[in-house]
């Protein structure tokens with residue numbers, strides 16, 4: 001038995017060695033520098049044993065060659081490229097979408113909750129995206145805003161009744177608000193917001209960076225074939241709980257026949273159609289309870305995790321910059337004094353708050369890098385770089401946000417960069433906390449509203465003290481997301 005195992009091991013090692021050497025020569029022949037660190041297995045393998053987040057590893061590669069339009073990197077059994085030049089980045093994310101429509105992650109058949117728009121590719125992704133986009137139109141969001149506002153007001157009452165949450169563990173506290181708000185937006189509002197929800201625990205567990213999930217996502221990113229071979233179902237343990245919950249909600253909504261402007265409404269109207277059809281491709285799909293549950297599942301995770309991170313990093317930076325905090329307080333107080341209620345339109349007028357959030361997301365983008373996979377041979381315009389089908393593409397969001405070419409004095413927190421006068425095209429192109437192009441975050445505007453609703457009520461009632469261990473913000477080791485490791489908050493009542 002030992003001999004065949006040794007032979008297989010040697011064959012795999014030889015393959016990795018030759019693949020790494022071939023990749024290095026391939027990129028060098030194209031005139032592209034190759035990242036010699038981890039030259040056989042690449043940055044996502046490095047993540048498995050490193051203490052750093054994946055985005056920090058990708059950022060260090062981004063910085064290693066300031067002038068190169070792209071840097072070749074290893075990728076287990078394939079080939080990968082870190083795209084740096086802005087025109088090329090735009091080309092990958094938007095201009096040549098047909099060649100880069102794949103996210104580079106492959107899910108396995110039967111992984112019911114992973115069958116969502118984020119993990120799908122090709123025709124199926126297109127059909128899903130078409131039918132889910134109507135949930136996020138301006139008018140839908142406007143009519144949904146009352147849900148977020150109610151959750152934010154209830155959150156303040158919750159904090160007043162539970163002062164133990166005012167100091168320490170701020171990320172958890174902010175997550176309770178986000179889970180109540182997205183829960184109500186997806187499942188419908190009740191008379192009371194739910195801050196201690198089993199869905200929050202599920203979302204936290206599902207997005208936790210465990211060894212199993214890290215290995216799964218790393219492998220599926222670099223080699224879908226291996227991922228398929230092992231047939232891993234990433235969200236299996238949450239299936240019955242979440243699908244049952246969605247089924248009950250849809251059936252109840254069908255019975256009640258009332259419009260609440262939330263995701264459950266959309267589910268009912270999609271199911272009335274019987275099949276979803278893409279007229280261009282002819283693809284048809286049944287909007288089953290399981291399919292709708294998968295979408296709601298991801299919306300729920302995204303409504304909690306990166307949204308709570310956005311609130312967290314904004315408050316951390318505000319607490320570190322009292323002069324900015326004072327301006328934000330002033331804008332919020334003025335709005336409360338002028339208007340009886342903070343409606344959607346009032347919120348959209350708060351420009352300085354918007355600038356402060358944008359700047360916090362520039363310094364600490366909740367998703368620190370983007371990925372795509374080439375599905376059709378093509379050529380990147382700057383540097384004339386030939387890209388073959390199957391090549392994985394990385395875009396270093398964090399690296400670009402901290403690049404002084406686009407953002408002078410990049411490590412400083414300066415909301416004024418995002419004022420109408422200071423914003424310029426170059427900066428717009430390099431700023432991508434929600435991604436870019438056809439696969440840009442579908443929930444971007446929803447998330448912005450939810451985050452603002454929470455911050456407006458929180459800052460009306462509290463001021464912030466940031467407790468930072470050290471002189472700069474550091475991050476936890478995570479695969480996909482950014483999480484602060486050395487800062488916490490104290491909420492101090494203002495009145």
Ligand code: HEM
Nearest residue numbers: 118299302303306307367434435436439440441442443447
């Ligand atoms: C502040 C909070 C959020 C941040 C920072 C964020 C960020 C992102 C990023 C970076 C991507 C990848 C985009 C790309 O590859 O170009 C993404 C995709 C996505 N996000 Fe968000 N997101 C947030 C909240 C939400 C919310 C609340 C929802 C749903 C309600 C949502 C739904 C999605 C979906 C469905 C995709 C996949 C889009 C596709 O592949 O077509 N996100 N998000």
